Amino acid sequence: MRGAIRIATLRGIPIRVHYSFLLVLPFLAWLFGLTLASGFGAERLRGHPLVWGVGLVACLFLSVLVHELAHSVYALRKGGQVSDITLLMIGGVSRITRMPEGARHEALMALAGPATSLVLGVLLMVGSVPLARAGAADVSFAVAYLGGLNVFLGLFNLLPAFPMDGGRVLRALLTGWLGRVRATQTAAFVGKGFALLFGLVGLFGLPGLWPAGNPILILIAVFVFMGAAGESREVLMQSLLSGLRVRELMTPRTSAVGAEDSVEEVDARLRAERRRALPVVEDGRVVGLVTRMAVRRVPEPRRAQVRAREVAQPVPELTPEASAWDALREMGQRQLPQLPVVQEGLLVGTLTQEDLVRGMQLRELEENRRDGPWGVGPRESHP
Template sequence: MRGAIQIATLRGIPIRVHYSFLLVLPFLAWLFGLAMAGGIGPERLRGHPLVWGAGLAVALFLSVLVHELAHSVYALRKGGQVSDITLLMIGGVSRITRMPEGAKHEALMALAGPATSLVLGVLLRVGSVPLTAAGAEELGFAAAFLGGLNVFLGLFNLLPAFPMDGGRVVRALLTGWLGRVRATQTAAFIGKGFAVLFGLVGLFGVPGLWTPFNPFLLLIAFYVFMGAAGESREVLLQTLLSGLRVRELMTPRTSAVGAEDSLEEVDTRLRAERRRALPVVEDGRVVGLVTQEAVLRVPAPRRGQTRAREVAQPVPELTPETQAWDALREMGQRQLPQLPVVQDGLLVGTLTQEDLVRGIQRRELEGNQRNGPWGVGPRESHT
């Protein structure tokens, strides 16, 4: 995710913080500081309200991290694959690149996060009682306040607004009946409905509950709507590419540049061959990919002295037997226009975005002839 920096790794999962989190942190510190001062009383609060507010804001996002870790750990235990966890302005996102097999495990994985938040919230509320009784009134109030936020977080995520956790449970329950694609489309439709509702409430408010023009709720509405549309599209692409291997789509092109070639030479090759990227080869093995963008980022006077190896981007090793969906996912995550295909250590071809688009279009045409406009039949529930 662009604009995110890695701050830690837990159980092999990179933990990243998006810049939007840093933007909202001062606002939350101010808001929670007001709550502390109002709950304890300004004259009895030991310490500045902003310090307490900042501590609560950080504690809330740590709670969100625990929520996301619950999803990720369950996914890993059931054979899933987790790319990273990113903390955002509106919460956290676990990027699960391979779901656990079976709708049951997907539902349980979705429920793991809200269940963890609810348990954490109850423990904090219960723990606040002895803290207050012992005279640590500020800590007691902070624990109770944070506990309430966690309970709200758990309950809010259970709303059936796909791609929120409750919506993922709905998708899992519908998969056995409708198949994964239509189940996702149905859950996404429900999620978009909730997004519109969130947006209306965010704009006009609800007497006694929400004030008019609540920007935070508008952000949630935008996230839910775009997330529902994006995941629905992703599942459809995954289904269309199901069973296709790289060898069926790749272009058997072995053109490459040497690791010691200058960027002037690389630029000439890219222009002559009308390519957006070329594999970089050293001692017969692919060591990376050099893109047109990487070349243009180097000032023209320096391109004669800069070697391809210096700007080459590391790439995963695709083989002809790699699943096409895995290749598309790698290409998307790394934001690359193509990837080299290697067999027995030797370059045997390239797979480009255009190759994948052609494969998707061919599957759509085949599916239209067999099953109607979506190109998915009874086999979809097995993907």
């Protein structure tokens, strides 16, 4: 995810903080501090309300991290693959690049997060009681408030709407009946409906229940709508590409640059061949990929001295029999415009983003033709 800073690694999972979290931090600190000051009494707090607000925000996002780790740990234990966890202004996102097999495990993985938040919330609220008896009334109030936030987080995520966890449970329940693509589209449709509802309530409020002009609810509505649309699009792409092999889409092109070629020579080749990237080979074997962006980062006066191997990005070994969906995921995670295709260590072609888009378009046309004019028939392939 772009705009995210890596801050730690837990169980091999990179933990990132998105810049949006840093933007909303002062507002949430002020809001929580104001709540504590009005609910408990500013004169009874030991310290400035804003300091308490910052502490509550930090603890809340640690709670969100625990919520996301619950998803990730379950996925890893059941054979899934987790790319990273990113903390955003409205919560967290676990990027699970390979789901556990079976709708049951997907549903349980989705439920692991809300269940963890609910348990954590109850424990915090129960733990606030002895704190009050020990004379730390302000700490007790803050801990109880944090517990309430965790309970709300758990219940909110159980709403049956993408991209919340309840939407994933809904998809898992519908998959056996509708298939993964249509189940995702249905859950995403419900998610967009909730997003519209959140947006309307955020703008106009509910008479006697919720004031109008709530910016947090409006932001949540935007993120829910975008998340639902993104999830639906990703699963459709997975359905279209998972049945295709790289050899069906790749361009059988073996043009490459040597590891000892200068960046100046690489630049000339990229321009002459109108390419966005070129494989780098050494002793006949691919050792990386050099992109136009990498070339531009080298100052022009130094391009004759810098070698291609110094600016080449490492690339995974992509064979002709690999899944086109796996290739797209690798490109997305590494932010590469193409990948070299190798067989027995030797370059046999390249696979570009354009090749994948063309493959999806052709696959969609084939399935629409198979469905006929009434749109009846199988519209997905199951990986």
